[in-house]
Amino acid sequence: MMIFYDEDKLIQFAYSERGKHHIDLGQENQDSVYVGKVINGTYCVVVADGVSSCKWAKKGSEAAVDTVKNLAMKMSLGEIAVNDKNSIRRFVVTDWKSHFESKWNDYGTTLNFVIICNQDLVIGQIGDGLVLITVDDENILVSDMDEFYSVETYALAEAVLKSSFNIICKKIKGNVVAVAMTDGIGKELDLDTIDEFKNYLVELIKGNTETREKEIASWMKHLREKNDDDKSLGILVLEGWN
Template sequence: MISFVKEDNTIQYLYSKIGKHHIDAGTGNQDSVYIGKICDETYCLVVSDGVSSCKWAKTGSEATIDTIRTLSTKIYHNEISIDDGDGIKRFIVRDWKNHFDESWNDYGTTINFVIWSRGIVLAGQIGDGLLIGVTDGENFLMTDMDENYSVETYALAEVVLKSSIQLTVRKNVNNLIAIAMTDGIGKEMNMESIYEFQDYFVDLIKNRDEETRNKEVELWMSQLNQKNDDDKTIALMVLEGKT
């Protein structure tokens, strides 16, 4: 799946492809991704990776999209304070759990997201994957991965430690770049040059023609497929001059 939208000083790009592991298992792509405008002056980006060992992982990852869209709306209407980190964490966990009657461990998923609403940016992460971006020239980075990468990770499930939910808040943001990716891509990134990658990827998506853009991304993903057989999802959101 590839999608590209450029309008109203915004760019929305996403790429998602099933990995060999899930092709062989016949389970489908367990990643879910969303980028879009939620309401006036409010956008969000969500990338989730259903935990492969969970019975209904895809359903779990899909539910995060609805949760973050709802959170975006509540932030816009001042129903949840951007400064109430604990309240935001409780809302994410409770709202996601409310999508299912019980057996939350069957729906385990990681999540990376960014919300922009009237100049406020909220970025969040539970579990692995990689989230990078720039707000008015100031970089941010969120990752639960390191050189000692493990198949074990935090996730939305029956028990979610408050300390496992990372949040970053930026205010009075006029320009935003955010890139989120699941661990099928993120764990292969060179963290020492991550912001050079960020600049290159934004230029590729923003300024190159469709054929060049698609050919280069497909080549990159083919190379990553030689390194791991995970699903691979990446999303980019660019907002310019929004306040």
């Protein structure tokens, strides 16, 4: 699945595919992705990866996307301060849980998101995955590095450790490039050259449709040879904010 369009100086792109493991088992793609405008001046990129061992993983990842969109709306209305990390953490956990009556561990999901609210940027991560940001001239990489290749995955579930919910808040002066991906993609990337990769990816998305689709198809084929996970990616580029 690919979505791409320009709106003024806004570029949005999303890609998600079911991994071979889930195809073989007759299971659905357990990732969920959203890229786009929530309300004027407020945008978000959300990538959630339902934990395969959880009974209702897809519902959990879908709820996580909905929760981040709700959070972005609250921020735009001034009901949650964009720099109040503890309020952001509390809202995400409680709002996500409100989607289900109980047994939250049945819906476990990792979560990576970026919210742009006017001149503020909020990055959040629970569990594995990868978030790449360029804000003005600063490059930011967010990854659960200690657990990057571990069999243990922190997740949005019944209990969420404060220390496992990473939040970064920044002010925006100019342009923003935000890329979020699940570990089905992120774990195969060379982190030493990640900024070059991000720049290549954005230029690819800006290019013509035929070239873009061929390059992505070739890239995904290569990734499938390395792992059989679901693979999801979201990109949001805002230009000309100077």
